Amino acid sequence: MQKAHALTRGIFCSMISQITALVTLVVFVCVLSMSIFYVKDLSAISKEIQMQELQAQANGFIPPLRYLFSDLEKDVRFLAKTPPIQGIIRASKNKGIDPLDGSTLEQWKKRLQAIFRSVEEGKSSYVQVRYVGIANNGKELVRINNYGSYIETVPEDKLQEKAGEPYFQEALSLAKGEVFFSPINLNRENGKVQKPYLPVIRSIIPVYDGEEIFGFIIINASYASILKEIIEMQDLSGNVFIINDGGDYIYYDPSIEKIAFEYRTHIERTPYFNMVQSLIQSHNHNEHELKKIVGGKEYFIQHIHFNYDDAHPERFLIIALLRSLDTLNEHVKETQHKANWLIISLLSAAIALSLFCSRFLLKPLIEFIAAIKASKGGEIQNLPTRIKNEIGELAEAYSSMMQRLNEARQAEGEAHSKLQAIVDNTVDGMITIDENGTVQSYNKACEEMFGYSAKEVIGKNIKLLMPMPYQAEHDGYLNNYKNTGKRKIIGIGREVQGLRKGGEIFPLDLSVSEVKLDGRRYFSGIVRDITQRQLTQNELMRSNEELERFAYIASHDLQEPLRMVSSFTKLLDEEYEASLDDTAKEYLRFIMDASARMQMMVADLLSYSRIGYEGPAAERIESKKYIELALENLQEVIKSSKAQIILPEDMPEIHVSPMRFSRLMQNLIGNGIKYQRLEAEPEITIEVLERENEWVFSVADNGIGMKNEYLDQIFIIFKRLNAVSEYQGTGIGLTICKRIVESFGGKIWAESIYGHGATFYFTVPKHELSERLEEKNG
Numbered sequence: 001m002q003k004a005h006a007l008t009r010g011i012f013c014s015m016i017s018q019i020t021a022l023v024t025l026v027v028f029v030c031v032l033s034m035s036i037f038y039v040k041d042l043s044a045i046s047k048e049i050q051m052q053e054l055q056a057q058a059n060g061f062i063p064p065l066r067y068l069f070s071d072l073e074k075d076v077r078f079l080a081k082t083p084p085i086q087g088i089i090r091a092s093k094n095k096g097i098d099p100l101d102g103s104t105l106e107q108w109k110k111r112l113q114a115i116f117r118s119v120e121e122g123k124s125s126y127v128q129v130r131y132v133g134i135a136n137n138g139k140e141l142v143r144i145n146n147y148g149s150y151i152e153t154v155p156e157d158k159l160q161e162k163a164g165e166p167y168f169q170e171a172l173s174l175a176k177g178e179v180f181f182s183p184i185n186l187n188r189e190n191g192k193v194q195k196p197y198l199p200v201i202r203s204i205i206p207v208y209d210g211e212e213i214f215g216f217i218i219i220n221a222s223y224a225s226i227l228k229e230i231i232e233m234q235d236l237s238g239n240v241f242i243i244n245d246g247g248d249y250i251y252y253d254p255s256i257e258k259i260a261f262e263y264r265t266h267i268e269r270t271p272y273f274n275m276v277q278s279l280i281q282s283h284n285h286n287e288h289e290l291k292k293i294v295g296g297k298e299y300f301i302q303h304i305h306f307n308y309d310d311a312h313p314e315r316f317l318i319i320a321l322l323r324s325l326d327t328l329n330e331h332v333k334e335t336q337h338k339a340n341w342l343i344i345s346l347l348s349a350a351i352a353l354s355l356f357c358s359r360f361l362l363k364p365l366i367e368f369i370a371a372i373k374a375s376k377g378g379e380i381q382n383l384p385t386r387i388k389n390e391i392g393e394l395a396e397a398y399s400s401m402m403q404r405l406n407e408a409r410q411a412e413g414e415a416h417s418k419l420q421a422i423v424d425n426t427v428d429g430m431i432t433i434d435e436n437g438t439v440q441s442y443n444k445a446c447e448e449m450f451g452y453s454a455k456e457v458i459g460k461n462i463k464l465l466m467p468m469p470y471q472a473e474h475d476g477y478l479n480n481y482k483n484t485g486k487r488k489i490i491g492i493g494r495e496v497q498g499l500r501k502g503g504e505i506f507p508l509d510l511s512v513s514e515v516k517l518d519g520r521r522y523f524s525g526i527v528r529d530i531t532q533r534q535l536t537q538n539e540l541m542r543s544n545e546e547l548e549r550f551a552y553i554a555s556h557d558l559q560e561p562l563r564m565v566s567s568f569t570k571l572l573d574e575e576y577e578a579s580l581d582d583t584a585k586e587y588l589r590f591i592m593d594a595s596a597r598m599q600m601m602v603a604d605l606l607s608y609s610r611i612g613y614e615g616p617a618a619e620r621i622e623s624k625k626y627i628e629l630a631l632e633n634l635q636e637v638i639k640s641s642k643a644q645i646i647l648p649e650d651m652p653e654i655h656v657s658p659m660r661f662s663r664l665m666q667n668l669i670g671n672g673i674k675y676q677r678l679e680a681e682p683e684i685t686i687e688v689l690e691r692e693n694e695w696v697f698s699v700a701d702n703g704i705g706m707k708n709e710y711l712d713q714i715f716i717i718f719k720r721l722n723a724v725s726e727y728q729g730t731g732i733g734l735t736i737c738k739r740i741v742e743s744f745g746g747k748i749w750a751e752s753i754y755g756h757g758a759t760f761y762f763t764v765p766k767h768e769l770s771e772r773l774e775e776k777n778g
Contacts, residue, residue: 024351054302054321057236061319062306064230069308072221073179075119075126076203080217084112085131088141089209092133109142111571113153116144118567120151125229127187127200128220134213138163141215160190167202171216174206181309184223184244199223199248224250235617236321239299243279243318279303279318298325429527434520437461437478449529451501467499482521495530507534565591618744621658623697624651627686630666634673643673643682651688652695654764656744664740665699667733668760672701675758693766694746700759706752714750737762 079085087108091098096105116129124146131142140159145152162168167182174180182202187194200220207215227242227250234240236254243249279301303320307313429446433439439462442454450457450465457464463471498508509528514521573580573588580588624647631638631645638645654661665686672684680702689696706714715738741748741762752758 024347028347051300051302054300054323057234058302058304058319058321060234061230061242062304064233065306065308065317068226068230069181072181072201072203072219075123076179076205076217076219077177079115079119079129079219080205080207082112082115084108084115085207085217088112088131089207089214093209107575111575112142113144114571114574115567116142117151117153120144120146123221124148125222125225126219127198127222127225128218130218130220131207131215132162132168132218133215137161138165138168164191167204167218168216171204171206172213174204174213176206176208179203179205180311181315183315184246184248187220201226223248239322241279241318241320241322243320245314245316279320299323300325429529431462431465431525431527433462433523433525435478435482435522437463437474439464440522446527449500449527450498465498467497467505470496471499495534498527498529506531618655618657620653620655621661622651623654623661623688623695626658626662627651627665629662630669633662633666634670637670637673641673641676641682643684645669646683646685648687652690654695655766656764660740660743664737664762667737668699671733671760672699672703672758675701675703677702677704677755691763694763695766696761696763698759698761700757702757705754705756705758706750707754708752711750711752715748 087098087100087103088105090100091103091105091108098104098108112131120126120129127146129144129146130140133139133141139161140154143154143159145154165188170182171180180203182204184199184201187198187200199222201223203219203221205217206213207217223244231240231242231250231252236252239254240252241249299322301320301322303318306317306319307315308317309315426443426445429449430441430443431439431446432441439457439460442452442457444454446457447453452464463474466474494510496508496510497505499505507530509530510525512523512525514523516522569588569591573592627647631647637643669684669686673682676682683702685698685700687698687700689698715734737760738748741764745765746763748760748762750758750760
C-alpha cells in the first residue's frame with residue numbers, strides 16, 4: 001500500500017512538471033510573437049499618429065488667423081464710419097469750421113484721437129492708428145501710437161508725409177468700401193526703417209469726399225504680436241514656424257516656451273534657411289508629410305498655406321510644424337525596453353501560476369478517489385469490487401459515483417427549472433449562441449426588445465438581430481477569435497446597435513462571456529436597450545457645449561458695443577461739459593462707471609468661459625517658479641500696499657497647466673492683498689502639505705475675513721460679499737479659481753475667522769493621478 005502511494009506521488013510530480021513546462025512554452029511563444037509583431041509595426045504606427053497630430057495642430061491655426069484678420073478689417077471699417085472722419089473733411093474745406101454744426105477742425109481731430117485711443121486700448125497688437133490725407137504729399141492728419149506701456153497722441157509738428165510709401169501708392173486705386181492688407185514688412189518712420197525692427201501688416205480703407213479720395217484710415221498691427229497671441233492659444237507638441245511670403249518667420253519652441261522673430265535679411269545666418277525657402281517655393285499648399293534636414297537633424301514637417309487677402313493671392317502665410325525623428329526613436333526604444341520586461345514578467349508569472357494550478361487541480365483528483373472509496377452506499381452488482389487492486393478500487397468508486405450521479409441529475413433538473421424561470425423573468429435580455437453564431441437560448445426580455453419570438457430566433461444565426469456593418473463583420477470576428485484567441489468584446493462591456501423585427505436600429509449595452517460545455521464553446525450575452533439613456537446623455541452634452549459656447553461668444557461680442565458706449569460717453573462729457581447741469585454730469589458718471597464695471601465683468605466672463613472652452617496641456621512644472629511668476633505680475637500691487645509675502649524654500653513639482661497654475665496663485669494672492677483691513681499691512685503666507693495621493697496648497701491672509709455662512713457662496717459666479725465702492729472687482733475671480741482647480745482634478749475650499757483673515761486651500765493630484773485624469777478626459 002505504501003508503494004502504491006509512492007507511485008501516485010511520483011506520477012503527481014511528473015504531471016506538474018509537464019503542465020508547468022507546457023504552459024511556460026506556450027506563454028513564451030505567444031508573448032514573443034506579439035512583441036515581435038508589435039515592435040515591427042511600432043515605427044509606422046507612431047509615425048502615422050504623430051503626422052495626424054501635426055496636421056490637426058496645423059489646421060488649428062487657420063480659424064484664429066481668419067478671425068484676427070477679419071477683426072482687423074472690421075475695425076478699420078468701423079473707424080472709417082465714425083463722425084469725425086467726415087467732420088474733418090467738411091472743416092478742411094470750410095476754413096477750419098464745420099458748416100454742419102460749427103465744430104472746428106481741431107475739435108474734430110481731438111474727437112477722432114479719443115476714438116483711436118479707445119480702439120488701441122482694446123487691441124494690444126495695434127501699434128498705430130492713423131488718418132492720412134491725400135493733400136500735402138500724403139500728410140498724416142491724426143495719429144495715435146501704442147508703445148505697450150503707454151499710448152501717445154502724435155503732435156501736429158511730428159506728423160509725417162507718406163505719399164512715397166508703396167502701400168500709399170497701392171491704396172490710391174481702392175474703390176469705396178474696399179479694404180486691403182499691405183505686404184508684411186518693417187515699419188518706417190520719416191522714410192527710414194524703425195529700430196529695433198518692427199514688422200507690421202497694415203489694414204487700409206479709403207475715405208472718399210463724394211467721388212474723390214480724401215485720404216485713408218490705416219491700422220498698423222504688429223505682425224509678431226498677432227502671431228504670438230495665436231501661438232499661445234495652441235496646444236503644441238512640436239516646433240512651429242509661421243512664414244510670410246517675403247521670407248520672414250516666427251519661430252516657437254514649446255520645450256523652452258520661446259517665441260523668436262527672424263527678418264528675411266537675417267535668415268541666411270540661421271540653420272533654417274533652406275527649409276524656409278523650400279516651403280515658400282512649394283506648389284503643394286497642404287503638404288501632409290515632408291522630410292527635411294534642419295541643423296543636422298531629421299524632422300517630420302507638416303505645413304499649410306493661409307491666404308490672408310483674397311484680392312492678392314501672392315500674400316500668404318505658411319504654418320509649418322516640426323517634430324524630430326529622435327522623439328519617435330526614443331519612444332520606440334522605450335517601448336522595446338518595456339516589452340522585454342513584460343516578457344520576463346509574464347514568463348515568471350506563467351511558471352508560478354502553472355505550478356500553483358497544477359498542484360491545485362491534481363490534488364483534488366487523489367482526494368476524490370479517497371472520498372469515493374470511503375462511501376458506503378450505492379453498490380452495483382457484477383462489478384469487480386472485491387479485487388484488491390486499482391481496478392477494484394475503481395469499480396467500488398464507480399458504484400458509489402453512479403448513486404450520487406442520479407441524485408445530482410435530479411437536483412440539476414430542479415435547478416435548471418429555477419434558473420429558466422429566473423432567466424425568463426429578468427429585465428435584461430439574455431442570448432446564448434454557439435461558436436457558429438447559432439442562437440441556442442433567447443429569453444422573454446429579448447422578445448420584447450427585438451420583436452421576434454423565441455421560435456423565430458432559436459436555431460437562426462445571431463446576425464438576424466444585427467444591422468450593417470455588424471452583420472457583415474460578425475462571422476469574420478468569430479472565425480478570427482477561434483483561430484487566434486484575440487478578444488474584441490468578450491469579457492468587456494460595449495455599446496453596439498441592434499435591429500428590431502420592424503427594421504428599426506437602436507443602441508444596446510452588450511456584455512459577452514464565454515462558456516465551454518462538453519468540449520464545445522458557447523457565448524452568453526446580456527443586452528439592455530439604452531435608447532433613452534443615450535438620448536438623455538446626448539441632450540446633456542449638447543446643452544453643456546451650447547452653454548459654454550454661448551458664454552464665450554456672448555462675452556466676446558459684448559466687448560465692442562461696451563467700448564463704444566464708454567468712448568462716446570467720454571466724448572459727450574468732454575464736449576458738452578459746460579452745457580450740462582450737475583444732475584446730467586452725475587448721470588454721465590453713473591454711465592461711465594457702469595460701463596467700466598460691465599467691461600470688467602465681460603472680460604472676466606470671457607476668461608471664465610475660455611477655461612472650459614480651451615485645453616492647454618498639463619506638464620510637470622516647479623510650482624515655486626510659477627508662484628514667483630504670479631508675484632512678478634503683482635509687483636506693483638505688492639509694492640504699493642507694502643504687502644509681505646511668505647513663501648517656503650522647498651516646494652514640489654506638480655503636473656498641471658503652468659499658465660493656469662500661475663493665474664490661480666495670482667488670483668488668490670491678489671485677493672488676500674485687496675481685502676485688507678485699513679489698519680494693517682497685508683501679510684500673505686503660502687504653504688504646501690504632502691498627502692498620500694495629492695498636494696494641498698494654502699494661501700492665508702490677515703485681512704477682513706468672512707462669516708462662515710458665506711464660505712460656500714464665494715465660489716458662485718459674480719457673487720460679492722462687499723459693495724463695489726468698498727472693494728473693486730466683478731465677483732468672478734474665485735469662480736475662475738474653482739474652475740482651474742477642478743481642471744487639475746482637485747478641489748478648493750476656504751476657512752476664515754471673521755475680521756482676522758482667511759485661508760484658501762486647494763489640492764493638486766500627484767503625477768500618476770493627474771496622468772490618469774488626462775487619459776480619462778482625453
